[in-house]
Amino acid sequence: MMKKICMLGASAVGKTSLVKRFVEGIFSERYLTTVGVKIDKKRVRVGDRTVDLVLWDLNGEDRFQKLSMSYMRGAAGYLLVVDGTRRETLDTAMVLHHKVRAVLGETPFVMVFNKADLEEDWAFSDEDLRIQEARGWTVLKTSAKTGTGVEESFLQLSARLLEP
Amino acid sequence: MKRTMPSARLQPPSIPQSLPAHLDVAVLEASGGAFRLLGKAPRWLRTLWPEAVAVEGLHPEAAFPYLEYFMEDARAVWAGEEGGMLRSDPWMELDREGREWTFQATAMRLEGRCLLLISFPMTDFETVRRLLQEARNQGLQHHRLLKEIDKREVLLHCIIHDLSTPLAGIKGSLILLRDDEQVRSEGEGLLRIGLNQVEKMQRLIREILATFSAEVQPLLPTLVSREAAPDLAHALREVAASMRPVATLKDVRLRVDADPNAPWRVAAEPTRLERVLFNLVENALRHTRPGTEIRLRLEDEGGFIRASVEDEGEGVPEALVPSLFEKFTQGGPQAGKVGLGLYFCRLTVEDWGGTIGYEPRPEGGARFWFRLPRPSAEARGGS
Numbered sequence: 001m002m003k004k005i006c007m008l009g010a011s012a013v014g015k016t017s018l019v020k021r022f023v024e025g026i027f028s029e030r031y032l033t034t035v036g037v038k039i040d041k042k043r044v045r046v047g048d049r050t051v052d053l054v055l056w057d058l059n060g061e062d063r064f065q066k067l068s069m070s071y072m073r074g075a076a077g078y079l080l081v082v083d084g085t086r087r088e089t090l091d092t093a094m095v096l097h098h099k100v101r102a103v104l105g106e107t108p109f110v111m112v113f114n115k116a117d118l119e120e121d122w123a124f125s126d127e128d129l130r131i132q133e134a135r136g137w138t139v140l141k142t143s144a145k146t147g148t149g150v151e152e153s154f155l156q157l158s159a160r161l162l163e164p
Numbered sequence: 165m166k167r168t169m170p171s172a173r174l175q176p177p178s179i180p181q182s183l184p185a186h187l188d189v190a191v192l193e194a195s196g197g198a199f200r201l202l203g204k205a206p207r208w209l210r211t212l213w214p215e216a217v218a219v220e221g222l223h224p225e226a227a228f229p230y231l232e233y234f235m236e237d238a239r240a241v242w243a244g245e246e247g248g249m250l251r252s253d254p255w256m257e258l259d260r261e262g263r264e265w266t267f268q269a270t271a272m273r274l275e276g277r278c279l280l281l282i283s284f285p286m287t288d289f290e291t292v293r294r295l296l297q298e299a300r301n302q303g304l305q306h307h308r309l310l311k312e313i314d315k316r317e318v319l320l321h322c323i324i325h326d327l328s329t330p331l332a333g334i335k336g337s338l339i340l341l342r343d344d345e346q347v348r349s350e351g352e353g354l355l356r357i358g359l360n361q362v363e364k365m366q367r368l369i370r371e372i373l374a375t376f377s378a379e380v381q382p383l384l385p386t387l388v389s390r391e392a393a394p395d396l397a398h399a400l401r402e403v404a405a406s407m408r409p410v411a412t413l414k415d416v417r418l419r420v421d422a423d424p425n426a427p428w429r430v431a432a433e434p435t436r437l438e439r440v441l442f443n444l445v446e447n448a449l450r451h452t453r454p455g456t457e458i459r460l461r462l463e464d465e466g467g468f469i470r471a472s473v474e475d476e477g478e479g480v481p482e483a484l485v486p487s488l489f490e491k492f493t494q495g496g497p498q499a500g501k502v503g504l505g506l507y508f509c510r511l512t513v514e515d516w517g518g519t520i521g522y523e524p525r526p527e528g529g530a531r532f533w534f535r536l537p538r539p540s541a542e543a544r545g546g547s
Binding site: 127 | 258303
């Protein structure tokens with residue numbers, strides 16, 4: 001079974017690093033911006049089922065580049081990525097989430113607050129995360145650098161994709 | 165005798181089979197729901213998609229998932245007019261060894277044939293990427309600097325305030341002593357030296373402020389002219405308007421409750437006043453729950469105006485209340501701030517001769533308030 005998953009979020013929140021950590025198990029400190037789309041694949045097991053994830057790592061949205069919503073066509077779900085050290089990236093994530101919902105309707109997603117290793121610069125309270133959870137969303141803290149929460153985020157999203 | 169080229173007459177001119185390979189372009193033609201490769205395959209295609217040269221009835225979207233997305237728009241071109249063309253955005257693929265390849269696809273309808281070309285980007289992809297990279301790096305750096313400046317500026321306020329207040333006390337005591345008739349003449353000399361030193365330090369503080377931040381000057385005792393006195397209701401509405409998009413995204417309503425016909429001028433500096441209001445509203449937004457309301461209210465207290473920001477969150481834990489307006493007090497282990505916001509509010513409001521406080525709302529939630537004096541000519545009773 002093949003499922004398309006999109007990575008959404010502001011620029012430099014760590015979408016590409018999350019994919020790299022998940023697919024290849026590695027992390028690079030070097031920030032290399034994504035232009036357009038980067039496609040990767042990973043086979044995962046969810047219970048007794050196998051899912052081939054096709055990961056669409058989309059360019060981040062900012063003043064330089066807008067995200068084309070047509071990339072979302074055929075997506076089974078998405079990972080909404082927030083940079084835990086920059087509060088404004090939550091606003092971008094919320095805007096993208098609303099845009100996606102307008103295009104695809106209700107679609108499974110998981111919200112992640114990335115860069116959890118940067119405790120000194122962390123800009124969100126636990127209450128902030130609880131506010132998102134109170135909407136019934138799955139919210140996780142991740143670190144592409146240490147690997148914390150990365151596998152879990154993708155697997156939770158995969159499980160949501162298989163829900164009847 | 166005239167020589168002719170018989171093959172040129174007998175056969176229509178054709179393109180060399182190896183041309184696509186030389187141009188590094190894979191040329192595919194749609195045929196009966198699948199595709200077939202035209203001409204010789206470029207080397208990269210043999211690396212990334214070896215089946216393409218061995219199998220008939222190709223499905224390129226299976227090898228390049230991006231094409232599944234592109235094909236939907238491409239079909240419209242193939243079903244359209246002769247000469248129609250559509251070029252995709254660049255996209256990236258990884259080969260089995262993890263090497264990154266960037267491609268661009270082109271859909272064309274030529275002589276009734278439906279063609280799909282896969283090639284390296286026509287645009288200078290690397291230049292675009294380098295420019296974007298540079299712009300985003302600078303954006304990140306700018307963000308880091310702003311954060312750092314903000315932190316330093318608030319710290320500067322705190323340090324200046326901590327120095328200025330006791331200095332004013334020392335100066336006052338020295339003046340009282342100087343005026344004391346019982347002080348001997350040698351003592352008077354020492355007091356003069358002391359006073360000179362205090363005034364020197366005050367000048368130094370002003371110079372530091374002037375050098376590092378023109379903005380923080382209002383922290384020193386300020387005399388606000390009636391004409392320059394800002395309208396608190398206007399400031400409240402401005403802050404509410406600027407915070408409304410974020411509040412909406414958090415599903416929180418912002419309500420301003422102030423009589424539009426009443427005079428709401430206060431003795432304050434406009435920029436700092438907005439920052440105080442911003443801090444209080446942002447604080448409420450951080451701690452309230454979705455689906456609730458934040459109420460911004462003004463009340464006339466004679467010579468003073470009282471502004472309050474009320475939310476319907478969980479309120480401030482009792483243990484935190486006594487130190488709420490002290491520096492480095494946070495609402496939790498990771499409240500998202502260095503704990504100087506409310507401290508800054510207290511310093512600013514007190515420097516304008518006002519007071520600031522917190523009280524829990526009887527209905528639940530928090531109420532932060534501050535009182536500021538009206539400019540003297542507008543005072544309606546009270547002190």
